[in-house]
Amino acid sequence: PMLSAYVRHGEGLERRPVDADLAEALWIDLQSPDDGERAAVAALGVALPSLEEMEEIEISNRLYRAGEADVMTVVMPGRGPGGAAMAGPASFILAPGRLVTLRYHAIRPFETFPDHAAGSATGTGSADRLFLGLMEECVARLADLLEESGCALDRLSAAVFAEGEPRRVAREHERHPRAGAGFLERGERGAARAVGGAAAADRGLHRGGV
Secondary structure, eight states: OEEEEEEEETTEEEEOOTTSOGGGOSEEEEESOOHHHHHHHHTTTOOOOOHHHHTOOSHHHHEEEETTEEEEEEEEEEEOTTSOEEEEEEEEEEETTEEEEEESSBOHHHHHHHHHGGGOTTOSSSHHHHHHHHHHHHHHHHHHHHHHHHHHHHHHHHHHTOTTHHHHHHHHHHHOGGGHHHHHHHHHHHHHHHHHHHHHHHHHHHHTTO
16 A cells, blocks of 8 residues: 655655645545545545446546546556556546545556656646646656557567568468468567567666656
8 A cells, every 4th residue: 555645845746754744735646545545535525436436437437526526537557566567547536726646556657747747837836737747747658658569569560471471371381281380480479579579668668767
């Protein structure tokens, strides 16, 4: 479980000590919260959805209003407890005077945004502006992942559809039906190299603080 609370500091954000008053926080970020952390946020008048509610696919459960707060849940790529790549729900709760985020896996933009907030185009003057800045960080991260995925697919296509290879394999297959297996094996090896390259690129993005 992890609860991080941030207040505005100059044009950026400052993380508060764990024993600080949550009522002062402009942004409260919860990752796999325990009952005590949930209760502390509930005491501020912010109702947190359960994981089951966050995983609902109906659009009415992804975007709704709860009391004075607007709640939006999206699926974000990140890392699970063991470090494995995964995608899971993340909820943004925009309440009067503060932003609360809730997630059950590590999401890179949530970790990098506190250091980037001072340079955000939207600023940190209000919870609304903070929300827009965090969303901008998320979109930039997704754009980087999509670009790397596109490059990996290009490498995969080049490996599988090498110039002249399909025609040669087709001729061989006509003469020796089992010969086509060699092409499939080469394609699988090419796919493994491409996927490995995409994974390495993703690790590079993590190290680069994207």
